[in-house]
Amino acid sequence: MTEEEFDAFYATAFPRLAGQLFAFTGDHGEAQDVVQEAFVRAWDRRREFLADGAPEAWIRTVAMRLAVSRWRRARRWLELMRRNPPPEHAPGPEPERAVLVDALRRLPEAQRMAVVLHHLCDLSVEQVASETGAPVGTVKARLSRGRAALARELAPGEGEKEHGRVR
């Protein structure tokens, strides 16, 4: 991949990936940070990056892992953030989107990743399993629980809820 090809790929894929990572992180700055960092790593590991055959998926995977890694390093801070989400400095989401962002933030990390990869990035359950290193059954369970939790948040009354637990 030449410099020009990389630059063109970067310019094209960055916005899309930033949007996807926003769905995963719930934070514009964080999403852009991790995507940018993933591109830095991609240029440094061009052979690995190209050998993968799906450069955009490679970037997304790296960016998601970076986001997870950051969260784990700052778990206490994250807990605080979950309870008190920061105000959006970027163009504020519309009310409906704000609800979705908030609902996604409340999902456990593994469920959120499964939901975003499957429902937003169009990965099959098997691909999500491969991507996340979890068994297919586990991914299915995460998707099911994630969808149920989101349904409760997004359409109160429709969630599968029983004594506060998902069936």
Added chain:
Amino acid sequence: MSDELTRRLRELAEGAEAPPRLPGAGIRAAAGRRRHRRRTTAFLAGGCAAATLAAVLTVHVTGEGTGHGAEQRSSPLASPGPDRSSGRDVPYVTVDLSRQVLTTEGRELPVSLDTTGTPTPTGLMTVTGKETVRLVSGDTEASAGTRSVRLRWVLELAPLDRTDTAPGEKPKPGTGAYIASALTDEQAAPGDDDTTTGWITLRPTDAAWLYEQLPEGAVIEIIARSTPATPATPAAPTTVKATPTTAKVTPTATP
């Protein structure tokens, strides 16, 4: 819910799409800088255990002799200099005069420093010039004015906090300290029993290594002793005397 969820997620992601904050060239440059740092770290991890000898220096280098026959790698004026407009001068290297240690990348290198009467300049400095060899002539006890001394791995520094340098202006070369290799291969001198007249000298292998690590514009913080001997003086090398095993380098006024 699945289709509806997919639709809403896509809307959310599309609404959050953002253009890159850096151009592609910036990304590639960042990757290059990181690769350089990684190589440095790998080198350090491998260890540079071969400590060559160091020396007790007693050279006196004359200002007018400096630069003769030297291999000038680049002009100090061509150096990019640090970005002072950002307000962030992060030390890349620190030299602790109290401990006689130069620290960088987690590595501590013993250094020779000043005597009481000829202090090493202190403060935040930047590399303004590099020379693999600087041939200097000066007076020695044996042959006044005729002796030539080859200084190796010379890093010329200029202070960053001078009031006569405007923000964004390149620091004036030759107005700070110098770092170089010790002049002999005698062991144990840097950091131990030798002194210079203001230069910071390292064991030859350390000096060569540091020379390779530091580009022009790198920032070095020279930390003063708790009770500095005298105020720092802009330095240029001046030879006073030299013997095969001892040398002293004195900073004097800028040429």
